[in-house]
Amino acid sequence: MKLLVDKKGRKHLVEGEKFQTDLGIVDLNSAADVAKSHLGHEFYVLNPKLIDIYEKMPRSGSFILKKDLGAILAYTGVGSGDVVVDAGTGSGALALFLANIVKPNGRVYTYEINEKFAEIARKNIEKAGLQEYIELKIKDIAEGIKEKNVDLVTLDLEEPWKVFAHAKNALKRGGFIAIYTPYIEHAKRTVEVLREESFKSIKTLELLERELEFREKGTRPRTRMLGHTAYITFARKY
């Protein structure tokens, strides 16, 4: 698989030897860094990184953005060798990032109840070449978590609190749970049930991302900004 980037910065993930764009057909047989379409347009040819797979991946359900992904990575300090339980898988974006970090010795167990979502995720995982490190379970995580000694549980579910007791059993002491909830009422219930389950170090965050634009006329934050995705609640088992 190759990443093609045209002169406007548009990216294409390409499997196979020939690729058709609105700028012409590109032949990928040559090993050159820059390919030319039959219409003379140039494309950078690169080996895709995880971030490229992520950006071009077919999506289902809610899709976690980088600002929120980053918060989960940084606030939990997830690292090489960690065992992670994740639900729901959705399109698999978070599972991919986590697997890319915990491999080769760690594992991500990701639960998805919706078979169509799971199928999309399975393809995304294979495209990223991470199937060895991710176990995709078509299963309701609210029925229980088999994994033990887990370092991190990540939840993006309608009713995440149904899973907190299971998560507590599955987690190592010192381990983290991270819960993604778009609505304030859900964040509130999340915190209440975490407190009931004696989770510690509970903290609910929201991240706002602004882009700074450098134009000839001057510098300024972008006019458009995403107003909200979700609150992320972190807690630990002591």
Place this chain on the structure above:
Amino acid sequence: MKLLVDKKGRKHLVEGEKFQTDLGIVDLNSAADVAKSHLGHEFYVLNPKLIDIYEKMPRSGSFILKKDLGAILAYTGVGSGDVVVDAGTGSGALALFLANIVKPNGRVYTYEINEKFAEIARKNIEKAGLQEYIELKIKDIAEGIKEKNVDLVTLDLEEPWKVFAHAKNALKRGGFIAIYTPYIEHAKRTVEVLREESFKSIKTLELLERELEFREKGTRPRTRMLGHTAYITFARKY
């Protein structure tokens, strides 16, 4: 090394068998999950995770916060096995997070010109047990980067643009550079020089973090908020 957490949530990193706090002396010889001080106060006893080392680490120079750390991790997709060049090391916080992700097969080469900072960083790295994966160089990165085929270059320097040409040579195609600049003029110069050096996919971001508080009286964002740390500029070598 153990992590002790008292009932108010205050954390202590403890080396050795006895630990004195304002709540009394704690004997860590027993393997119990909860220790009692000689004054009867209870402490959770845990194996520290990277995040605990990070939170308690001696600091020098500027210190990168989790919201910004997370952006670097998520926007570059840095993963297992990656080779990273980092400068300046400062207290080593970013190098630790990166090493914890790229190990066991990746490496972090971190440059620090200030010997005192380097010494603090060296101790932090050892405390985190990551010395095998981090090479700490007491050297001015503006004089050149020896490493090749680098996946990611991270810069937190007064004049980061002096390093961009070197970084471009060191980077793999598709690799990322991430530059941390507190001031807008520096972010602007950063973007201008990145453009001159033909870096692509240039984007400058700022992350704002809000905490949501759930009290008996009601739910609300915290009164205090950090107004600014830095802009982070990302770019790639195609």
Place this chain on the structure above:
Amino acid sequence: MKLLVDKKGRKHLVEGEKFQTDLGIVDLNSAADVAKSHLGHEFYVLNPKLIDIYEKMPRSGSFILKKDLGAILAYTGVGSGDVVVDAGTGSGALALFLANIVKPNGRVYTYEINEKFAEIARKNIEKAGLQEYIELKIKDIAEGIKEKNVDLVTLDLEEPWKVFAHAKNALKRGGFIAIYTPYIEHAKRTVEVLREESFKSIKTLELLERELEFREKGTRPRTRMLGHTAYITFARKY
């Protein structure tokens, strides 16, 4: 009354002819624009504007900040000649701004149940010279609003919804209600009861203010920022 500003920008509201500061005693008898203390320090001598009274006013209860004051002024378009009902008065800050706008033909009726707060407000109103345009009522607004044909009702109360039916009766068609609530649950209940009472054009806002600093080292948003004051809900009677 005079406004004295020292060279560091610190402001003092001064009644009488002599004023003692840590920079010496200032004699205000002369009509000069700049006064000198007996220690030789200079002070600007000015006629205070409303904003100076506001900034130096004794405070009680919650105190509305300029960002929120501004939202109330701009979203309701309150203007000359308008009749406004306000509760609770608190220190009177909002009533002062409103009176300064609606005078000479408009009126502000402000209700305060706490006698101590009312006394502080009374003094603030007199200091601002606006007593002719503000009627301060020591009364529970939840018991009813006598005023009719009101253009704007502003509420900063523990349980503002108890007043919505009264407010609707008091308001002119097209008139506005603005409700200040620090907690999300209160904003939610506010919106629910406004809907029940058939208020229209309901909108709940929050304003975040960032200051930009221009220093020799560079330009950047201030490190400290206020994370939250309150949500303001606006609605109209059609």
Place this chain on the structure above:
Amino acid sequence: MKLLVDKKGRKHLVEGEKFQTDLGIVDLNSAADVAKSHLGHEFYVLNPKLIDIYEKMPRSGSFILKKDLGAILAYTGVGSGDVVVDAGTGSGALALFLANIVKPNGRVYTYEINEKFAEIARKNIEKAGLQEYIELKIKDIAEGIKEKNVDLVTLDLEEPWKVFAHAKNALKRGGFIAIYTPYIEHAKRTVEVLREESFKSIKTLELLERELEFREKGTRPRTRMLGHTAYITFARKY
């Protein structure tokens, strides 16, 4: 002139006796609070307030939003009887708000160099019935300000610093200048020239507005948010 609001909350400013909408023709001859179109759809019939004129006004050039309008009103404390100088007029939105506040004894002198903009503004001012209190000058304010004893100067210009010396002459002691600049470089230059001109109490702000949505599924900030309009710099003449 009447304000018609349909059941979806869409507003129409209507002059004349009949009004055609996609919901049918409405006859405004009756004095009823609710009118019915010939297709049976109901409309609220109201006397428009300034805010309605503002929201429906033909626009030209940049258009100041309520969050920024509010900041100017609250940070300067502009009030009844004040004399204001404003440039450029643009569509007149800011001049309308200011006139609505300073009338009947105050005045707004608004300068616009672009005749087309001035013509649009003139119509907007008449529609709002504020022509008695606003003097619209088709003139380059950089050539000088005739007005004296001014309480407030508001500037939304490409190169506002060309006017600062004139503004200082025109302003009363204690008076305010407020400068609206979308770009950071312009805000910086603004602050530099204000310092050179010995303006005091200089402060540059940015306001971010978030809307809170209360839906059946839950409460959350709106997904879309305006990322940036402008920085507003305030300063005073001592």
